Amino acid sequence: MPLSDHEQRMLDQIESALYAEDPKFASSVRGGNLRAPSARRRLQGAVLFLVGLGLLVAGVPFYANVNHAFLIVSVIGFVIMFGGVVFAITGPRVAGAREGNAPEQGSARQKRAKGNNSFSSRMEERFRRRFEE
Template sequence: MPLSEHEQRMLDQLEQALAAEDPKFASSMEGSRRGGPTRTRWVIAVVGVVAGLGLVLLGINTTMWVGAAGFAVMVAAVAYALAPPRKGRGGLAAVRADGTTGPSRGHGGGGRQKSGSGFMDKLDDRWDRRSQDGWR
């Protein structure tokens, strides 16, 4: 079921706020949108599993170590196929208050600076109000 326009706008705003607050987490979550391994990864995995199986069968006739190496090749091929692909720098672009996009500006010191415009700042303010009203 597709999202309505309002829901899509809200989702876009949440993504932008997330990218502004924590760009590293946002870029790691962006990779999880993909459905799974790409065709190239599947082909490499199949070739690796077949080669590993061949080494296992060869290891039956020769030594145990060849078979163990074949098993390791098979496991590595499957792990490669199922691992998320590495992405270069980039991902979701942070949208600043002035409307420009780009990487998020880091917070200079060790303390947190509240600008009042970030998504997490708004959530923190709501939490503080709840705590003051006796919601614990």
């Protein structure tokens, strides 16, 4: 269901306010900066999943019969399985997506470029701006 014109304007205002308040956070949560995974990436993820599954299953009999230290093999297998699934379903990040999608924030960027870039100074500046408004 599409948004009405009023709802779309409100959403645009909220988005621009978010960019004005914290552009780094806004660009990090903005969607659309991941590409779809390629067939090769999915195949590599499936191979990683199968290798992890093999380690997981192989670690169980060694753990039960030979040595309890082989439990680590099963845990490593599970981690590899999980990594393979994540690798298969995510695509690589697009390099220039953040800069192209963000609205112009010239004044905030100029202030940041002029002053000290430390975390504490940015927090102090943000605190001052809130009480000035």
